[in-house]
Amino acid sequence: MRMTKSLSCCVVAVVALAGALCIPVNSSAQTTGVEVTFTKDVAPILQRSCQGCHRAGELAPMSLGSYQEVRPWARSIKAKVASRAMPPWHVDQTIGITKFKDDPALSDREIETIVKWVDAGAPQGNPADLPAPRQFTEAGAWQIGTPDLIIKFPAYAVAAAGPDLFGELLADIPIDEDRYIKAIQTRSVTRSSHKVVHHALSYSADRGEGSTMGDGGQFLVEYAQGKNAEVYPEGTGVLLKKGQQARLSYHFHSIGEEAKAEVELGLVLYPKGYAPKHIRWSRQLAQPTTPLDIPAGTVARSDGYTILHKPARLISFQPHMHNLGKRQCLELIYPTSGTRTTTELINCADFNNNWHLTYNYADDVQPLVPAGTILHNIQWHDNSAANPRALDPKNWVGDGQRTIDEMGFFWIGWVELTEEEYKTQLAERKAAQRMAVPSGRQ
Numbered sequence: 001m002r003m004t005k006s007l008s009c010c011v012v013a014v015v016a017l018a019g020a021l022c023i024p025v026n027s028s029a030q031t032t033g034v035e036v037t038f039t040k041d042v043a044p045i046l047q048r049s050c051q052g053c054h055r056a057g058e059l060a061p062m063s064l065g066s067y068q069e070v071r072p073w074a075r076s077i078k079a080k081v082a083s084r085a086m087p088p089w090h091v092d093q094t095i096g097i098t099k100f101k102d103d104p105a106l107s108d109r110e111i112e113t114i115v116k117w118v119d120a121g122a123p124q125g126n127p128a129d130l131p132a133p134r135q136f137t138e139a140g141a142w143q144i145g146t147p148d149l150i151i152k153f154p155a156y157a158v159a160a161a162g163p164d165l166f167g168e169l170l171a172d173i174p175i176d177e178d179r180y181i182k183a184i185q186t187r188s189v190t191r192s193s194h195k196v197v198h199h200a201l202s203y204s205a206d207r208g209e210g211s212t213m214g215d216g217g218q219f220l221v222e223y224a225q226g227k228n229a230e231v232y233p234e235g236t237g238v239l240l241k242k243g244q245q246a247r248l249s250y251h252f253h254s255i256g257e258e259a260k261a262e263v264e265l266g267l268v269l270y271p272k273g274y275a276p277k278h279i280r281w282s283r284q285l286a287q288p289t290t291p292l293d294i295p296a297g298t299v300a301r302s303d304g305y306t307i308l309h310k311p312a313r314l315i316s317f318q319p320h321m322h323n324l325g326k327r328q329c330l331e332l333i334y335p336t337s338g339t340r341t342t343t344e345l346i347n348c349a350d351f352n353n354n355w356h357l358t359y360n361y362a363d364d365v366q367p368l369v370p371a372g373t374i375l376h377n378i379q380w381h382d383n384s385a386a387n388p389r390a391l392d393p394k395n396w397v398g399d400g401q402r403t404i405d406e407m408g409f410f411w412i413g414w415v416e417l418t419e420e421e422y423k424t425q426l427a428e429r430k431a432a433q434r435m436a437v438p439s440g441r442q
């Protein structure tokens with residue numbers, strides 16, 4: 001199939017992370033002659049979408065506050081926003097569900113503004129136009145608000161060089177009665193810690209329960225580099241039992257300098273005595289049906305499936321792959337009705353191992369699925385020289401735990417529904433959709 005000219009231009013822009021942006025011929029960028037300036041147009045965008053990470057003490061490499069700080073980065077900023085590499089948000093916004101909680105993505109118009117500003121020589125503009133500085137609470141602030149409980153795991157010294165490290169760390173859970181978790185976030189405390197923690201799964205478990213590879217007890221939350229917080233929908237929670245210990249099943253790796261891995265867990269709890277109506281599940285699902293087999297120099301596809309035996313409301317989607325991860329899609333295969341089986345592509349997200357992003361669906365679009373629905377994982381691993389993260393495209397790669405091996409599954413967050421609840425929620429959704437006026441990003 002031949003691509004149209006404008007489409008191939010977009011593809012090139014994305015693949016090469018180049019600055020070229022496909023702007024439709026009749027776009028406002030070309031018809032308005034008003035000057036775009038830092039103080040009036042660009043600073044508000046950077047405040048909202050970039051400074052959360054690009055400020056002193058946060059994980060990004062440079063601060064994007066003042067004009068003087070931003071100016072030297074102008075060309076790089078243009079390239080990163082035009083290719084949608086920044087802010088990190090890799091879900092394909094042209095497919096399936098596009099409404100998420102805390103979506104940091106820039107709108108087409110915002111990208112256009114930044115590109116136009118850089119192309120015009122990145123002028124400062126009138127200092128009086130500058131918005132008041134955004135107030136931040138503290139560096140590394142919790143995304144879940146102030147936690148009711150912070151569980152700190154013991155610090156772990158990671159040598160400058162050595163094999164990948166796997167194991168578990170233990171910490172007490174200081175509660176005197178059973179409580180339900182409302183929101184949870186794993187935080188890698190320092191910047192050097194951030195670099196050495198490849199991933200860390202936390203569990204709550206009875207003392208002595210579980211194996212050293214972390215499959216015992218109740219799973220709480222996954223953390224991997226660049227991961228954001230998980231907030232459960234209202235009335236939904238995860239049980240935290242008193243007297244148990246928190247277990248962190250970790251995977252650290254050396255980074256060429258000595259570093260300390262310091263991980264802590266922040267939890268917002270429901271009030272004492274409150275039991276939410278629904279338990280929120282989160283599991284690694286749809287593992288590939290055959291072991292990953294990614295020959296040297298190629299792109300390989302694999303598929304995995306998980307059947308949901310009860311009706312469900314899907315809450316979040318998070319791809320998990322390693323360095324060769326290119327893209328992952330979640331398709332729903334609905335139960336066969338008569339002779340018809342329908343499928344629906346829910347999301348596709350490009351993958352970058354620096355960023356393990358959870359896409360939390362907005363409440364009014366969380367997929368409501370009947371019992372028997374199959375979650376289908378379609379994924380691609382890129383072991384070619386075109387992938388800058390492929391360590392050695394001349395080598396075959398397969399499954400494994402190490403950072404240089406591959407993995408591929410998704411984390412799905414969901415709540416189970418009774419048949420009654422499913423029918424009611426579906427009817428409510430349909431009614432709301434009939435009332436809704438179409439709206440889009442601006």
Ligand code: HEC
Nearest residue numbers: 049050052053059060061073076077080081086087088354
């Ligand atoms: C969630 C945190 C986060 C947000 C939000 C974010 N960045 Fe970044 N940014 C990073 C990190 C971490 C890096 C370095 C690693 C990487 O490139 O993935 C980076 C790298 C960059 C770079 C490349 C720096 C270099 O060394 O070449 C640019 C340019 C950039 N960001 C611009 C932006 C802009 C503009 C925004 C907002 C529109 C933004 N970022 C939003 C975390 C963030």
